[in-house]
Amino acid sequence: MTQFVLENLDVRHGQLKAVKDVNLSIGRGEILALVGANGAGKSTLLRSLAGAHKASAGRILLDGNDISGLTSFQRVKAGVSLVPEGRKLFQDMSVEENLILGGIAGRGGSWTVAKVFEAFPNLVKRRNAKASTLSGGEQQATAIGRALMSNPTVLMLDEISLGLSPAAVDLVYASLNTVKAGTTIVLVEQELSRALQFATRIVCMLEGQFVLDRPAKAVTREEVTASYFGKNRGAH
Amino acid sequence: MLSNLIQAIFLGGYYAMMACGLSFMFSVMRIINLAHGSLAILSAYLLFVLASKFGINPFIGLLIIIPVMAAIGWLLQRRVLDRSARSGELLPVLTTFGLAIVLDNLMFQRFGADTRSLAPYIGDLSWDSYTLPGGLFIGKLQILILVTVIVVIGALQLFLKRTQLGRSIRATAMDPDTAGIVGIDAKRASAAAAAIAMATVALAGAFLGMRATFEPYSGGPQLLSAFEATVIGGLGSLWGTLAGGVILAVAQTLGASVHPQGFLLGGHVAFLLVLFFRLYRNREIVFAWLKRRQA
Numbered sequence: 001m002t003q004f005v006l007e008n009l010d011v012r013h014g015q016l017k018a019v020k021d022v023n024l025s026i027g028r029g030e031i032l033a034l035v036g037a038n039g040a041g042k043s044t045l046l047r048s049l050a051g052a053h054k055a056s057a058g059r060i061l062l063d064g065n066d067i068s069g070l071t072s073f074q075r076v077k078a079g080v081s082l083v084p085e086g087r088k089l090f091q092d093m094s095v096e097e098n099l100i101l102g103g104i105a106g107r108g109g110s111w112t113v114a115k116v117f118e119a120f121p122n123l124v125k126r127r128n129a130k131a132s133t134l135s136g137g138e139q140q141a142t143a144i145g146r147a148l149m150s151n152p153t154v155l156m157l158d159e160i161s162l163g164l165s166p167a168a169v170d171l172v173y174a175s176l177n178t179v180k181a182g183t184t185i186v187l188v189e190q191e192l193s194r195a196l197q198f199a200t201r202i203v204c205m206l207e208g209q210f211v212l213d214r215p216a217k218a219v220t221r222e223e224v225t226a227s228y229f230g231k232n233r234g235a236h
Numbered sequence: 237m238l239s240n241l242i243q244a245i246f247l248g249g250y251y252a253m254m255a256c257g258l259s260f261m262f263s264v265m266r267i268i269n270l271a272h273g274s275l276a277i278l279s280a281y282l283l284f285v286l287a288s289k290f291g292i293n294p295f296i297g298l299l300i301i302i303p304v305m306a307a308i309g310w311l312l313q314r315r316v317l318d319r320s321a322r323s324g325e326l327l328p329v330l331t332t333f334g335l336a337i338v339l340d341n342l343m344f345q346r347f348g349a350d351t352r353s354l355a356p357y358i359g360d361l362s363w364d365s366y367t368l369p370g371g372l373f374i375g376k377l378q379i380l381i382l383v384t385v386i387v388v389i390g391a392l393q394l395f396l397k398r399t400q401l402g403r404s405i406r407a408t409a410m411d412p413d414t415a416g417i418v419g420i421d422a423k424r425a426s427a428a429a430a431a432i433a434m435a436t437v438a439l440a441g442a443f444l445g446m447r448a449t450f451e452p453y454s455g456g457p458q459l460l461s462a463f464e465a466t467v468i469g470g471l472g473s474l475w476g477t478l479a480g481g482v483i484l485a486v487a488q489t490l491g492a493s494v495h496p497q498g499f500l501l502g503g504h505v506a507f508l509l510v511l512f513f514r515l516y517r518n519r520e521i522v523f524a525w526l527k528r529r530q531a
Contacts, residue, residue: 052417076419088414090407101403105419150419 003028003184004080004154009058011041011048018044020208021058026154031185033199033216035192037228040205042188043085046156049186050082051075062154076105081152085159085188087143089131095142096127102149109151116145120175137168141175148179157187161194173198192224206230237493239372244489246374248465248482249382253443255462255469256389257436259477262466264409264429267317267328271336273459275434278339279305279441280354280450281347287357294354294442302438309434313427336455344452354445362446381443385481388436389474395432405429464507483510 004026011019018041026032034042047053049060051072060068067078089098099113117124120141126134131142140160147155157176161169173194176185189195195202195216202219204212204227212219212227258272269275279301286297316335320327355362361380365373396402408415408425415422444450444458461484469480484503491502515522 050417052413072416073419073421076417081419082417084414084417088411088417090410090414092410093403093406097403100400101407101418101420104400104404146418 001028002026003063004186005059005061006049007059007061009045009048009060010056011044011053012056013044018208019048019055022208022210024203024210024213026184026186028184029182030201031180031199032187032201032203033195034186034188034203034205035190035195035224035228036205041208042205043158045205046082046158046186046188047084049156050080050084052082052084073105076150076152077107079107079151079153080156081147081150081154082156083143083147083158083160085162087139089134089139089142089146091132092130094128094130095123095134095138098131098142098146099149102146105150107151111148111151113149116148119148119179120145122171135168136164137171140164140168140172144172144176144179152183154184154186157185159188159190161189161191169194192221196221196224204228238370240489240493241486242372242374243378244485245482246378246382247488248485249378249385249478250443250447250481251461251465251484252469252478252481253381253385253388253436254440254458255465255477255481256385256392256474257433257440258459258462259466259469259471259474260392260436261430261433262471263473264405264433265313265317265321265426266325266409267321267332268463269433270329270332270459271339271455272332272437272462273455273457274336274339274343275305275308275437275455276441276444276458277343277450277452277455279438280445281343281352283354283442283445284352287354294357294446298438298442301442302435305434305438305441306431309430309432309437310427312434313430314423317430318423318426336459340453340455347452349451351449351451352445353449354442355447358446377443377447381447384439384443385478388439389478392432392436392474401425401428461503464503468507468510 002025006022006024009019009022010017022045034045036042044053048055051070051074055068058068059066062078062080067075067080070078090101096113099116117127122138123141123145126138131139134142144157144160160172164172176198187199199216202212202214202216202224203210204224206227211230212224254276258269261267261269282301282304283294283297286292286300287294316331317328320331361377363375365375367373396406404415404420404425405428407418407420408422412422415425465481465484466477467480468483469476469478483506487506488499488503491498491500491505494502
């Protein structure tokens with residue numbers, strides 16, 4: 001059953017069209033990995049889905065309702081939550097305060113501060129530490145926990161392994177595996193092997209457009225790499 | 237001398253009362269509200285009208301004027317400052333400067349050049365004092381002001397730390413874009429902060445009217461001392477603002493003891509010393525900024 005639909009979506013950075021007329025429909029519980037080279041428009045697309053960057057044309061539907069006109073905080077209320085690139089925690093606040101703020105939309109649901117600490121046990125002892133003193137992995141876990149606190153139906157994750165040690169990335173994905181049940185996930189991941197392992201569907205972006213869209217099981221590394229650089233453009 | 241010093245501390249409490257709204261607004265919205273002094277005079281006039289026309293005691297009048305000023309703050313943020321902030325950092329400063337001129341002249345038109353005071357409406361509180369051993373006199377009103385500012389600053393800190401609205405105001409101050417992504421209505425948080433700042437301005441205006449006199453153009457000097465107290469205390473720190481107010485008042489008192497006309501000068505010197513000391517301590521940042529401007 002489709003849950004999240006993008007129709008002819010255009011996103012601009014001033015004169016530059018970063019996302020060009022894309023269409024996509026994502027089913028409930030799907031885990032979609034968005035891959036592509038730097039500057040392909042992945043982060044811009046996620047930010048526009050979260051309402052942080054207004055799309056210049058097109059529609060975004062959540063469970064059949066048009067949410068394109070909503071601001072970012074209204075979209076969180078509607079059930080779309082983003083873990084932004086670079087974590088973007090509130091640095092002067094403690095881990096707990098960051099998490100509590102994540103629940104401000106008041107959607108209700110099973111996520112509580114206690115449950116986030118259960119899913120990310122490495123945060124427990126850092127509960128009252130300021131976000132600025134956390135390690136990269138702890139910051140990422142807090143950022144994900146903060147997004148989960150809104151009990152999203154669609155969770156978007158932007159570059160969660162960026163700047164983390166491989167061990168920390170393992171930990172983050174291990175926790176994600178425990179929280180993913182029932183939630184639709186859209187993630188931007190530079191590391192192809194992670195994307196192929198975690199996602200159920202791979203979409204490759206090139207110059208603002210989708211050039212490949214396959215179930216993760218039915219695609220090889222080579223095919224994805226080829227579309228990264230536009231080698232099979234037209235053949236798609 | 238001791239007596240002077242004690243009086244200076246109480247005067248500092250008054251400066252901090254005047255400054256805490258300015259400091260709060262700057263720390264939360266990065267807006268230096270140049271209409272701050274004029275808004276305090278406006279609330280003093282509103283209390284004066286309530287007292288002289290309707291016989292309402294200024295303390296009771298505050299129950300009406302605090303919500304009125306809060307509403308003005310909310311509207312000011314939503315209708316004016318929010319829009320001007322979109323066009324860069326300088327525009328809100330100019331906007332509030334313009335607002336101060338408009339307010340001053342409107343008040344002049346409405347209330348004339350007469351000097352007013354709320355002192356006649358608060359009974360003996362305006363002049364009564366406690367006598368301490370050693371012949372020290374401390375005005376009851378001065379004590380009330382100092383206690384009020386401590387309570388207000390303490391309550392504001394607690395509010396920012398412990399309540400969800402307080403947290404969202406802090407989050408919006410740090411990063412409005414991310415605040416939105418997390419689910420915070422950043423515009424509402426800013427408007428709430430402006431409302432709170434203006435509620436403190438109502439208190440400051442009331443105390444200004446009770447302890448001294450005011451006329452339509454009194455806002456400027458009030459803004460100046462509030463601004464100096466805020467900068468001395470460190471922009472954006474509320475307890476620092478209280479310390480800043482006291483330092484400013486002590487410096488003025490020392491200035492006055494050197495020369496009868498040294499009162500204001502002493503304060504300005506302290507302000508400039510602190511300012512240059514800060515610039516010197518952060519000289520790397522300052523030079524980097526200057527270099528970027530040249531490039």
